Amino acid sequence: xxxxxTGGTGFVGSHVVARLVGQGHSVRLLVRDPAxxxxxxxxxxxxxxxxxxxxxxxxxSVAQALDGCTxxxxxxxxxxxxxxxxxxxxxxxxxxxxxxxxxxxxRKIPSVYVSSVSVFGVGHTSVTTAxxxxxxxxxxxxxxxxxxxxxRDLQDRGAPIxxxxxxxxxGPDSPDLSANHVALIAWLRTPPRTTSGxxxxxxxxxARGIERALExxxxxxxGGHFLTWAELHAALERVTRxxxxxxxxxxxxxRFAGRVGDVVKRVVPFEYPLTHEAMxxxxxxxxxxxxxxxxxxxxxWRTVDSTLTDSIxxxxxxxxxxxxxxxxxxxxxxSKGAAS
Numbered sequence: 001x002x003x004x005x006t007g008g009t010g011f012v013g014s015h016v017v018a019r020l021v022g023q024g025h026s027v028r029l030l031v032r033d034p035a036x037x038x039x040x041x042x043x044x045x046x047x048x049x050x051x052x053x054x055x056x057x058x059x060x061s062v063a064q065a066l067d068g069c070t071x072x073x074x075x076x077x078x079x080x081x082x083x084x085x086x087x088x089x090x091x092x093x094x095x096x097x098x099x100x101x102x103x104x105x106x107r108k109i110p111s112v113y114v115s116s117v118s119v120f121g122v123g124h125t126s127v128t129t130a131x132x133x134x135x136x137x138x139x140x141x142x143x144x145x146x147x148x149x150x151x152r153d154l155q156d157r158g159a160p161i162x163x164x165x166x167x168x169x170x171g172p173d174s175p176d177l178s179a180n181h182v183a184l185i186a187w188l189r190t191p192p193r194t195t196s197g198x199x200x201x202x203x204x205x206x207a208r209g210i211e212r213a214l215e216x217x218x219x220x221x222x223g224g225h226f227l228t229w230a231e232l233h234a235a236l237e238r239v240t241r242x243x244x245x246x247x248x249x250x251x252x253x254x255r256f257a258g259r260v261g262d263v264v265k266r267v268v269p270f271e272y273p274l275t276h277e278a279m280x281x282x283x284x285x286x287x288x289x290x291x292x293x294x295x296x297x298x299x300x301w302r303t304v305d306s307t308l309t310d311s312i313x314x315x316x317x318x319x320x321x322x323x324x325x326x327x328x329x330x331x332x333x334x335s336k337g338a339a340s
Contacts, residue, residue: 007076056096171203223288240327
């Protein structure tokens with residue numbers, strides 16, 4: 001297999017690249033800045049000697065990158081819940097998908113498109129790949145839904161595309177702090193005590209699922225484990241061996257705070273994902289049914305404890321959290337997760 005990977009310097013994308021190379025596949029990367037490869041933790045020691053400098057929104061770059069490839073993983077996306085980023089989010093998430101996945105379809109090259117569970121919205125008891133798409137109006141969700149519809153149109157016309165839907169991706173070795181890592185840091189300080197809960201899936205399991213989806217067109221949920229906030233609180237205390245105080249946070253108050261955050265972010269940008277969309281997801285999420293994916297791909301999710309252990313240890317090792325926050329995990333060896 002000769003696999004073109006977009007977004008290969010990102011969290012999920014870099015783990016996909018390492019997985020593919022480790023399984024003996026040849027990988028080509030389409031990246032805006034090849035120099036960034038040296039700064040990506042998961043790619044240290046991974047030999048990728050076929051790198052195209054370019055952008056997923058540039059037709060010539062995409063055409064050149066596709067030449068000679070047998071498969072494609074389109075993991076490039078711009079993740080931002082801030083309204084000020086709406087134009088760029090749309091250009092990358094919709095325009096980039098149209099070029100990369102659309103061009104691959106024209107050439108009849110099998111591809112995997114990395115979507116998001118955000119396209120299904122909230123308010124369900126359980127989400128499957130057959131759940132209707134949301135009509136959410138936040139810029140990021142709008143962009144992912146529009147890209148999703150574009151890909152589904154191609155699938156309906158017979159294009160060999162697999163779509164995967166990760167949720168709550170955590171794990172070690174991220175090039176930057178992802179929104180989920182930022183949330184984990186906040187949970188270690190003060191886990192919320194509110195309605196609903198959150199999903200956690202290990203990035204290494206996501207990479208494994210994507211690799212296996214290369215040969216199986218369709219729609220595949222990568223939802224991992226769903227935990228209530230009380231269950232998450234217990235897991236954090238269990239792996240860190242510390243006492244962490246949870247604070248009651250009424251769902252309505254959190255959603256209102258998210259609306260305030262939306263307004264403040266227009267004037268004073270800040271990284272914490274305090275937006276109405278994020279707070280709605282936090283208080284109205286539900287489990288994502290990954291049973292068909294696990295059965296088809298023979299996937300077994302790593303335990304929540306192993307994913308949290310490796311994530312927290314990585315945060316501590318890179319000084320994103322204090323030794324006090326890491327508790328028993330400060331300086332510990334990585335956990336033993338499911339076989340990779």
